[in-house]
Amino acid sequence: MLTLQIAVVGITVAVGTLLTFLHIRQLLLDEASGTAKAVAVSVADSPAVLAALADPDPSAALQPYAEKVRREAGLDFITIMSREGRRYTHPNPAQIGGRFLGNTAPALAGRTFTETYTGTLGPSVRAVTPVRDAGGRVRGLVSAGITVEKISAQLREQIATAALTGAIGLSAGTAGTFLVGARLRRQTHGLRSAELSRMYEYHNAILHAVREGLLLVDGGHRLTLANDGARELLGLPPDADGRHVADLGLPPSLAESLTSGDDREDEIHLTGDRVLVVNAAVVRSGARSLGMVVTLRDHTELQALTGELDAERGFAESLRSAAHEAANRLHTVVTLVELGRADQAVEFATAELKAAQQLTDRVVGAVREPVLAALLLGKTAEAAERGVELSISPESELDDVALDGRDLVTIVGNLIDNAVEAAMTGPPPARAAVHLRAGDGGFLVRVSDSGPGLGAGEAKDAFRRGWTTKGDGRGLGLAMVGQAVRRLGGTIEVEHGGRGAVFVVRLPLPGPGPVAGKEEQP
Numbered sequence: 001m002l003t004l005q006i007a008v009v010g011i012t013v014a015v016g017t018l019l020t021f022l023h024i025r026q027l028l029l030d031e032a033s034g035t036a037k038a039v040a041v042s043v044a045d046s047p048a049v050l051a052a053l054a055d056p057d058p059s060a061a062l063q064p065y066a067e068k069v070r071r072e073a074g075l076d077f078i079t080i081m082s083r084e085g086r087r088y089t090h091p092n093p094a095q096i097g098g099r100f101l102g103n104t105a106p107a108l109a110g111r112t113f114t115e116t117y118t119g120t121l122g123p124s125v126r127a128v129t130p131v132r133d134a135g136g137r138v139r140g141l142v143s144a145g146i147t148v149e150k151i152s153a154q155l156r157e158q159i160a161t162a163a164l165t166g167a168i169g170l171s172a173g174t175a176g177t178f179l180v181g182a183r184l185r186r187q188t189h190g191l192r193s194a195e196l197s198r199m200y201e202y203h204n205a206i207l208h209a210v211r212e213g214l215l216l217v218d219g220g221h222r223l224t225l226a227n228d229g230a231r232e233l234l235g236l237p238p239d240a241d242g243r244h245v246a247d248l249g250l251p252p253s254l255a256e257s258l259t260s261g262d263d264r265e266d267e268i269h270l271t272g273d274r275v276l277v278v279n280a281a282v283v284r285s286g287a288r289s290l291g292m293v294v295t296l297r298d299h300t301e302l303q304a305l306t307g308e309l310d311a312e313r314g315f316a317e318s319l320r321s322a323a324h325e326a327a328n329r330l331h332t333v334v335t336l337v338e339l340g341r342a343d344q345a346v347e348f349a350t351a352e353l354k355a356a357q358q359l360t361d362r363v364v365g366a367v368r369e370p371v372l373a374a375l376l377l378g379k380t381a382e383a384a385e386r387g388v389e390l391s392i393s394p395e396s397e398l399d400d401v402a403l404d405g406r407d408l409v410t411i412v413g414n415l416i417d418n419a420v421e422a423a424m425t426g427p428p429p430a431r432a433a434v435h436l437r438a439g440d441g442g443f444l445v446r447v448s449d450s451g452p453g454l455g456a457g458e459a460k461d462a463f464r465r466g467w468t469t470k471g472d473g474r475g476l477g478l479a480m481v482g483q484a485v486r487r488l489g490g491t492i493e494v495e496h497g498g499r500g501a502v503f504v505v506r507l508p509l510p511g512p513g514p515v516a517g518k519e520e521q522p
Contacts, residue, residue: 013166017159024158027194029125032146033114037127039073040144041112044131049080053131053140058088059096067091076121076150079143080131083108088140095120100143104128107141116148123148213276213296219289221245221259233274233296254278258294268299270483275299375409376434379416383432388423390416393435393446403443403507407484412436414481415447415503422451422501438509443490445505454494454501481505 043049043066052061058080066078066089080089085100101119112129119126126145130138188196207214213230217223222244226236240248245258254269257278264280277297283290329349336345376392383390412434419432426449435446485492490507 009170013170017162017166020162021155021159023194024162025155028151028154028158032125032151033127035073036075036125036144036146037112037114037129039069039075039078040127040129040142043069043078043080043144044129044142049142050131050133050139053080053082053088063089063093063096065089070144073144074146075144076124076147077119077126077143077145081141081143083138083140085141090120092120100141102126102128102143104141108138110138119145121147125151211298213294213298215258215294215296216291217245217258217294218291223248224291230296233276233298234271258292261289261292264294270479275480372408372412372436375413376416379413379420383416383420386420386424388420388430388432390420390432390434393433396434396436397438403488403509407488410484411481411505411507412445412447414478415445415505418478418503419447419449419451419501423449424451426451426500441509443507443509445507446502448502449500451500 046065048065049062052058052065055061062080066080070076070078070091077091078089079087079100081087081100081104085104087096087098087100090096090098102117103113103115106113107128107130110130110132112127114125114127116123116125118124124145124147126143128141128143131140131142133139191199207225207227210227211229213233214225214227215223215230216225222242223236223240224242226234226240230236231240234248234250236248245255248255250258251269251271254271254276257264257267257269257280261282262280263282264278267278269276269278275298277299278294280292280294282292333345333349336342336348380390380392416432416434423430423432429450431450433448435444437444482492485505485507488507490505492506493504495502495504
C-alpha cells in the first residue's frame with residue numbers, strides 16, 4: 001500500500017506539475033493579453049490622447065503620459081502612433097518617429113485585437129486599438145504589450161513553486177495527503193486555488209469600487225478591512241487597519257454600535273458633517289462570533305432634501321388651509337354684498353388683507369435674508385394651523401448673511417419645529433418666539449417656547465442622536481442642528497428652568513470681529 005500510494009502521489013505530482021505548467025502558461029498569456037488590451041483601450045479613450053494627436057508635436061505630451069501609464073500598469077511598452085504607423089511614444093526614445101512593427105489593419109478598421117509579434121523589444125503579447133474622435137473616425141492607434149521573456153520569467157517562478165510544493169507533498173506521506181486534502185476541501189468549500197484567487201480579486205475589486213462604505217471588524221473589535229468608501233465617509237487614517245474601533249476617532253454612538261456584538265438595521269449616526277445609515281451583521285461560525293460586517297450609506301444629501309420636502313409639504317398644507325379660509329371669507333363678502341351691506345363687506349375683506357400684509361411686511365422688513373424670510377413666513381402659517389402663535393420679535397433685524405442657506409434652514413427650521421412641538425404639549429396659550437439679529441461679526445438666533453421646559457439633564461442630552469421628548473428614540477432634528485452649528489464654528493446654549501425652553505445659537509460671520517457675546521433680549 002505504501003509503495004502503491006507513493007507511486008500514485010508521484011504520478012499525481014508529475015501530472016499535476018505538467019497540467020499546472022500548461023494552465024499557468026495559458027493563464028499568464030491570457031492575463032498579459034487582457035492587461036494589454038485593457039490598458040490600450042483605456043489610453044485610447046483618454047480625451048488627452050485625442051487632443052494631443054491634433055498638436056504639431058504629439059510626442060511632447062504623449063511620451064511622458066504613456067511612460068507613466070506603462071510603469072503603473074507593469075507593461076513593457078505603450079506605443080501611440082498615427083494612422084500610418086508612425087510612433088509618437090516608445091520606451092526607447094530613439095525609436096520615436098519610426099514605423100510601428102506589427103499588424104494595424106484590424107485597428108484601422110475600427111477593431112481592437114491582440115497578437116504575439118516580434119518587435120523592437122523582441123517577441124511580445126500586444127494589443128492594438130483605434131483612437132476615435134467624437135464622430136467615430138479613427139485618428140490614431142494605441143498598442144500596449146508585455147514581452148514573452150517577462151511572461152516566461154513569471155512562468156519559471158510558478159514552475160519552481162509548483163515543483164517545491166510537489167516535493168513537500170510527496171515527502172509528507174500517504175496518510176497526510178488524504179487528511180490534508182480532506183481538510184482543504186472542507187475549508188475551501190470545494191473551491192480550487194484558481195477559483196479562490198479569482199474570487200479574491202473580484203471581491204477585492206468590488207469592495208473598493210462601491211461607493212457605499214464597508215467595514216469588517218473581528219471578534220476583538222479591531223478593524224480588519226475598510227474599503228475606500230468607508231475611509232472617505234468616516235475620515236479614517238491610513239493606518240486604521242488593525243486598530244481597535246475605539247481608537248479610530250469615531251463618534252461615540254457609532255463606536256458603541258460597532259463593539260456591541262449585536263445586529264443593527266438602518267441606524268442613523270451623525271459624524272462631523274455627514275448623516276450615515278449604518279447596518280451591521282454579526283458573522284458566526286456555529287455558536288462562536290467571528291466579528292461584524294458593517295455597511296455605511298451616506299444620507300447627508302437625502303436628509304437635507306427630506307427636510308426641504310417636509311418644509312414644502314408644510315407650505316402646501318398652509319396654502320391649502322389658506323385657500324379654504326379664503327373661500328369662506330369670499331363667500332362671506334359676496335353674501336354681505338348681496339344683502340346690500342357693501343361697506344361691511346369692504347371692511348371685512350380689507351381687515352383680513354391688512355392683517356396678512358402686516359405679517360408679511362413685518363417679516364420681510366425685519367429679515368431681509370430671503371431664505372430665512374420665506375422659512376419664517378411658512379413656519380408662522382404652519383404653527384397657526386397647529387394652534388401655536390409663532391411671533392417674530394420686533395427687535396429682529398437681519399440682512400443677507402454670507403452663510404450657507406441649507407445650514408440656516410436646518411438650524412432655524414428645526415429649532416422652530418422643536419419649539420412648536422414643545423408649545424403644543426404645554427399649558428395654553430401655546431406660543432413660540434423667534435429672535436434673529438446680526439452684528440459685531442456674529443449671527444444670533446434665539447428661539448423660545450411656552451412648553452414644559454427642559455431639566456438640566458435633558459438640556460445636556462438634547463443634541464444627542466435619538467434624543468426626543470416623545471420617547472421613541474428617533475429624534476434627529478436637534479442633533480442635526482448641533483452638527484450644523486459645529487460645522488459653521490458656532491456655539492449653542494439651552495436655558496432651562498421656569499416655563500418653556502430657550503435655545504440660543506451664535507454663529508460667526510465672515511470678516512473681522514468676534515461673535516457677539518452678549519445676548520440681545522427680544
